[in-house]
Amino acid sequence: MEDFVKFERIDKSYDGEVLVVKDLNVDIAEGEFLTLLGPSGSGKTTTLMMLAGFETPTNGEIFLKGTPISKIAPYERGIGMVFQNYALFPHMTVQENLAFPLEVRKVPKADAETKVKAALDMVELGEFGTRFPAQLSGGQQQRVALARALVFEPQLVLMDEPLGALDKNLREQMQYEIKHIHERIGITVVYVTHDQSEALTMSNRIGVFNDGVIQQLSTPDVLYEKPENSFVAQFIGENNKLTGTVKSVNGQYCEVDLDSGGSTKALKINVDSVGQKTQLSVRPERISVGADNAENQFTGKVEELIYLGDHIRVRLNVCGSNEFIVKISNEGNISFKEGDNVDVSWAADDIRALDL
Amino acid sequence: MEAHISTAEQVLLTTDGIPLKDSLKKTERRNKIKAFLLVFPLLLFIIVTFVVPIFDMLGRSIDDSQINQVYPKTFEEYGKWDKKADELPPEEVFKAIYFELGTGDKIMIGRALTRMNYSKSGWKSLIKKTQRQIKKDLKAETVITSYKDRLIEINEKWADRTYWYAMSQMINERTPIYYWNALDRTYDAEMNVVRQSEERRIYVKTWIKTFKVSVYVTFFCLLLGFPVAHLLANLPLRYSNLLMIFVLLPFWTSLLVRTTAWIVMLQQNGVINGVLVWLGILCDDCRIQMVYNETGTLIAMTQILLPFMILPLYSVMKVIPPSHLRAAANLGAKPFTAFIRVYLPQTVPGMSAGGLLVFVLAIGYFITPELVGGKDGQLIGHWIAYHLKTTLNWGLCAALGAILLGIMLILYWLYNRIVGIDNIKLG
Numbered sequence: 167m168e169d170f171v172k173f174e175r176i177d178k179s180y181d182g183e184v185l186v187v188k189d190l191n192v193d194i195a196e197g198e199f200l201t202l203l204g205p206s207g208s209g210k211t212t213t214l215m216m217l218a219g220f221e222t223p224t225n226g227e228i229f230l231k232g233t234p235i236s237k238i239a240p241y242e243r244g245i246g247m248v249f250q251n252y253a254l255f256p257h258m259t260v261q262e263n264l265a266f267p268l269e270v271r272k273v274p275k276a277d278a279e280t281k282v283k284a285a286l287d288m289v290e291l292g293e294f295g296t297r298f299p300a301q302l303s304g305g306q307q308q309r310v311a312l313a314r315a316l317v318f319e320p321q322l323v324l325m326d327e328p329l330g331a332l333d334k335n336l337r338e339q340m341q342y343e344i345k346h347i348h349e350r351i352g353i354t355v356v357y358v359t360h361d362q363s364e365a366l367t368m369s370n371r372i373g374v375f376n377d378g379v380i381q382q383l384s385t386p387d388v389l390y391e392k393p394e395n396s397f398v399a400q401f402i403g404e405n406n407k408l409t410g411t412v413k414s415v416n417g418q419y420c421e422v423d424l425d426s427g428g429s430t431k432a433l434k435i436n437v438d439s440v441g442q443k444t445q446l447s448v449r450p451e452r453i454s455v456g457a458d459n460a461e462n463q464f465t466g467k468v469e470e471l472i473y474l475g476d477h478i479r480v481r482l483n484v485c486g487s488n489e490f491i492v493k494i495s496n497e498g499n500i501s502f503k504e505g506d507n508v509d510v511s512w513a514a515d516d517i518r519a520l521d522l
Numbered sequence: 523m524e525a526h527i528s529t530a531e532q533v534l535l536t537t538d539g540i541p542l543k544d545s546l547k548k549t550e551r552r553n554k555i556k557a558f559l560l561v562f563p564l565l566l567f568i569i570v571t572f573v574v575p576i577f578d579m580l581g582r583s584i585d586d587s588q589i590n591q592v593y594p595k596t597f598e599e600y601g602k603w604d605k606k607a608d609e610l611p612p613e614e615v616f617k618a619i620y621f622e623l624g625t626g627d628k629i630m631i632g633r634a635l636t637r638m639n640y641s642k643s644g645w646k647s648l649i650k651k652t653q654r655q656i657k658k659d660l661k662a663e664t665v666i667t668s669y670k671d672r673l674i675e676i677n678e679k680w681a682d683r684t685y686w687y688a689m690s691q692m693i694n695e696r697t698p699i700y701y702w703n704a705l706d707r708t709y710d711a712e713m714n715v716v717r718q719s720e721e722r723r724i725y726v727k728t729w730i731k732t733f734k735v736s737v738y739v740t741f742f743c744l745l746l747g748f749p750v751a752h753l754l755a756n757l758p759l760r761y762s763n764l765l766m767i768f769v770l771l772p773f774w775t776s777l778l779v780r781t782t783a784w785i786v787m788l789q790q791n792g793v794i795n796g797v798l799v800w801l802g803i804l805c806d807d808c809r810i811q812m813v814y815n816e817t818g819t820l821i822a823m824t825q826i827l828l829p830f831m832i833l834p835l836y837s838v839m840k841v842i843p844p845s846h847l848r849a850a851a852n853l854g855a856k857p858f859t860a861f862i863r864v865y866l867p868q869t870v871p872g873m874s875a876g877g878l879l880v881f882v883l884a885i886g887y888f889i890t891p892e893l894v895g896g897k898d899g900q901l902i903g904h905w906i907a908y909h910l911k912t913t914l915n916w917g918l919c920a921a922l923g924a925i926l927l928g929i930m931l932i933l934y935w936l937y938n939r940i941v942g943i944d945n946i947k948l949g
Contacts, residue, residue, distance in 0.1 A: 220848055240851040241860075253849035257867045266863070267853035318854065 169193040169229070170354055171217065171322065176226035178212055178378075186212050188378040190226070194356065196321075199348050201357045201365040204375030205401070210358045213375075214324050217356060219243050230322070241270075246315035246323040250330060252307050254299040260286070260310050261295040267318040285317040288347065305336045312344065316353070325357045329364065341367045362402050366390070374398050390449075395436055396520040399447040406453070406490050408446040409522065412437050420519055422446060426486030430462045431514040436521045444519045450491040452516040455480070455508050456501075463511040466490060468504050484510055576927070583920035586697040592634040593622050597693050603686075611686055616669040623649065624656040640915065641699070641709075642688035648679050687711040700921035725905065725922070732901040735819055735891075736884035742824045743831040743880045744873060750828075751835035751872070756844070769832050777826065781893045784822040788813035788894070814896025822894045827883055831876035838872030874941045882930055902926065 171194040178187040187209040194200050202210035215221040217228060219240030227234045235243060254263055264285055268278040286292050289309035299307055308328060315323050325344075329337045345368045348355050359365055365372045366386045373383040374397070382389060382398045393399035400407070410422040413429060420434040422444055430446065437444045466484035477495045484490040492510065494500065502508050534542040590597060595618040603611040623631065631653070638645035655676045659666070666672045673680040691699055691709050702708060702715055706723040710716045717723065750769065754762050772780060787793045790809045798804040812818055842865065850860035888903035895901070906922045909915040937943065 218848075218852060220851075240848070241854050241856055243852075244854070245852065247849070247852045249845045249849055251843065251845060253843065253845040255846060255849075255864055255868075257870075266850070266855070270853065270855045270859055270863075314853070 170196040170198070170231060171356070172229040172232075173213070173217075174227050174229065176213075176216065176223045176228065178209070178216060178221065179224045185224075186378050187216075187223075190380065192373060192380065192383065194354060196354055197352045199345070199355045199357065199368055199370045201359060201369040201372045202375055203359055203362060203365040203372050203401075205360060208375040209378040210360075210373075210375040211326060214326055214356060214358050217322075218245055218247050218324055244318075244320050246318070246320035248308075248311045248315045248323070248325040248328040250327045252299075252311035252328075254307055254310055254314070256299055259296050259298055260291065260302070263299070263310060264295075264314050264317050267314065271318060273318075281317055281319075285313040288316070289313045289343075304332055305340065308332060308340060309343075312347070316347075316351070320353070322354045322356070325355065327359055328357075329359075329361075337364070338367075344368060366402075374401060376401070392435075393447065393518065393520070396445045396447065396522065399518065399520060404450050404491060404493075406448050406450060406487070408448075408485050408487060410444055410446060412440050412442045412444055412519065414440060419514055422519055424485050428464060428485065430512075430517060432517040432519040433515060435518045437519050443522045445522045446517050447520055448512050448517040450479075450493040453492045453510055453512050455492055455494060455510055457509070457511060461511070461514060462517070463509060465507055466510050468502055468506050468508060471500075471504055482508070482510065579920045580924055581920075582916055583700050583924045584696045584698065585917065586637070586692055586699075587695045588630075589634040589637050589692050590695050592626055592630050593619065596622055597689075600689060600693065605687075610670070610681065610683060613668065613670050616673050616680075620656060620666075620669045620673060623653045624660050636914065637692065637917075638688075640703075640917075641691045642685060644679070645685065645688070648677055648685070652676050652680075684711055700917040701925070703918050704921040704925055725902075728900065728902050728905060729925075731816070731898075732885055732903075735816065735823070735901060736881050738820055739823045739827060739884045740831075740877050740881045742820070743828050744877060746824070747828055747831035747835055747876065748869075748873075751832045751839055754832070754836045755839035755842075769829055772826065772829060777889055778893075780826060781822055781890050784818065784825070784894055785813055788818055788821065813894050814899065816895070816899045818894040818896065819891045819899035819901070822890045823884055823887060826890060827880045830879045830883060834875040834879065835869060835872040838869055838875075842868050870941070874937065878934075878937060881933070885929070886926055 171192075173190045173192040176187055176190040177185055179185050186207075190213060192200075202213060204210045212221060216223050219235070219238065223236060227236055229235065230243070230245075255266070258266065261282055264282040265278050268281060273281070282295070283292070286295055289312055291306060291309055291313070294302065294306065294310075299310065302310065308331075311328065315325075328344075329340050332340060341364055344355075348368075357365075357368065366389075369386060371383060371385055372389055373380045374389065375381070376397050382394045384392075389398060389402050393402060396407070399405050408424055408426075408430075410424040410429075413421045413423045415421075415434060418434055419431055420437065421429055422432050423429045424446075432446055464484050466482035468480060469483055469488065470481040472479040472481070475496065477493050478500060480492045480494060481488075482490045482492060490510075536542055536545045538545075596615060599614040599618045600611060603615060631649070635646050635649055638649070652673065659672075670680075679685060688711075690713055691697065699709065703718075704725050706718045706726045707715050708718050750765075754765055754769070756762075757765065785792070789795070790811060792813070794812065795804065795809040799806055799809065804810070812821070846864055846868070847860050850864040851857070855863065885901075886903055887901060888907060891899055891901045892904055892907070895904070902922060906919050906926075909919045909922070934943075
């Protein structure tokens with residue numbers, strides 16, 4: 167099957183000196199929810215703007231259903247978009263806002279009315295049609311923006327940090343709502359955010375951006391469980407890092423000498439040769455405390471215990487790292503307190519030797 | 523049910539048992555007094571320099587009391603004259619005016635003369651000659667049997683009933699005559715409102731011209747100001763600051779300098795004509811007359827009032843997020859449609875604020891039309907100044923001013939009805 171959207175060798179520079187996007191190659195399947203995740207200035211919004219047509223790629227071509235779209239004006243692309251601050255037109259009512267894309271497409275009036283009503287019902291704002299955007303709450307405005315981007319039935323919808331301005335509870339609620347709408351109407355969505363939990367909640371696939379390059383493009387579980395480099399490991403989820411030197415390589419494993427002394431067996435991901443410096447990454451919930459494990463056992467001093475109800479966060483001093491976090495699920499059997507020395511260990515399959 | 527109502531009507535009390543409203547009033551009072559004291563000097567200043575003069579002007583525009591102080595007896599007797607029965611006023615009127623002229627205060631009579639001359643020219647010389655003669659009579663203690671015959675003997679114009687008819691305009695202490703004058707109307711001998719004679723009809727023409735010029739100036743300011751304001755609002759800060767200086771530069775230059783600069787530019791041997799002739803577009807004998815007429819007034823006023831349009835527009839455009847136009851494009855609107863449907867409606871507060879500002883300034887403009895307007899580029903302000911300084915007909919001045927004020931209030935009211943005054947945004 168042909169890819170729905172295809173970025174081919176895209177470079178983008180604003181000033182001819184710095185590349186904000188470097189050699190971007192992404193394929194997006196029809197009906198997919200793809201999130202571009204990354205810190206600010208990583209090039210994710212620029213990528214979205216190129217797809218919407220508000221920025222021109224400096225090099226390369228974007229294909230929409232096999233057609234190159236660089237020369238097509240934004241208003242002819244038929245791509246829906248939800249803007250960061252919603253960009254609702256303040257002088258039009260909610261209905262007029264929604265009818266706008268239909269009017270400029272010369273959809274017959276009766277048809278347009280039905281569609282506007284359906285779109286408003288979809289976001290559960292049926293009774294708010296005659297209000298002006300300023301009379302709505304942030305969450306309601308957000309929904310109107312979403313409805314407006316969908317009302318003309320585009321096959322592709324872009325979202326540029328649409329939930330950034332909402333408070334935490336509303337944001338989570340809206341995440342599910344957007345996810346469900348996506349599942350229901352089977353539209354292709356490209357979503358930009360810097361919030362990793364948002365990305366993990368909604369996406370089929372996530373492209374992690376840094377420095378203008380996609381570091382890893384994968385499903386949420388793979389990104390979290392199997393980060394391919396230290397940036398992804400660091401950016402997605404919580405992560406304990408240790409540094410060391412590769413001592414020996416053995417199939418898919420390697421032995422690493424830690425800088426603070428001792429050595430551990432780890433999965434060989436991003437290192438090739440003996441003697442190379444590496445950053446080891448292990449998730450806080452994959453560490454066992456007090457268990458008697460043959461390999462990868464270290465002693466740590468408990469610096470801090472943080473009670474979080476369902477689990478307890480323990481900050482330890484392990485292998486010279488003062489920020490070593492362990493999550494222990496709360497089963498009522500925590501036997502140590504701050505200042506105690508405890509044994510910590512991890513399986514070789516859970517610790518990944520990445521680039522430094 | 524009963525109980526429910528009684529609780530709803532119960533007075534709300536504070537924790538200390540004082541009624542809540544009293545307590546609130548008490549705490550708010552201090553702030554109110556403070557706020558009032560803060561604005562009091564300004565309020566006083568506005569009352570003294572703005573409100574009082576305006577009401578004084580409105581009073582003057584209908585005031586005719588001065589002349590009534592000079593001829594109280596004459597006017598009283600005049601009221602008894604049956605114009606249909608007698609050709610001339612009765613003997614008592616002649617007697618009253620004889621003594622009031624003979625014994626009245628010279629300065630007061632002089633002032634009243636100016637007023638009398640507005641209703642009919644010729645009064646001035648008639649009264650002056652008569653007054654001299656009466657003074658001689660009184661000194662010589664001449665015995666007069668008929669004051670009527672004596673006055674007609676002094677000057678036969680006293681037998682001309684048009685003079686006596688003209689007096690009826692001045693009998694009342696309040697008169698609408700100045701308003702009628704300001705609209706090219708006057709009274710005839712029978713106190714009917716009639717049009718002025720052909721050569722004296724100047725004000726209606728000037729009112730129309732004032733309106734026309736103000737509308738044109740507002741329109742041209744909008745036409746020229748809109749793109750500039752848009753540019754100002756959308757250029758990078760570095761360039762927009764520079765552009766802003768160019769917009770504001772005229773404010774830092776004297777109005778007189780700017781206006782005379784336009785004379786230099788526009789006159790027949792001026793810069794523009796010179797360049798056109800030099801380029802061969804115009805022949806030397808067909809230089810265009812661009813100044814000392816309405817064109818000159820239009821050009822100069824548009825340039826001078828332009829910033830008043832640009833600044834409100836700019837402040838409104840500055841806060842329209844660029845994402846709105848992007849959203850419009852994304853939703854399928856071509857650039858022109860996006861501009862008309864999304865951008866333009868959002869600039870309405872700025873356009874109306876600028877438009878109102880420019881129009882109000884233009885309608886009362888004086889210096890520029892005075893200097894570059896020549897003979898047919900004069901606006902109503904010219905005549906107000908003329909009567910204020912040259913003819914000293916302050917009543918007419920006040921009436922012209924009051925009409926101007928009335929027009930502005932009507933416009934403001936209309937504007938409020940159509941656009942809504944809270945839709946205005948000055949920056």
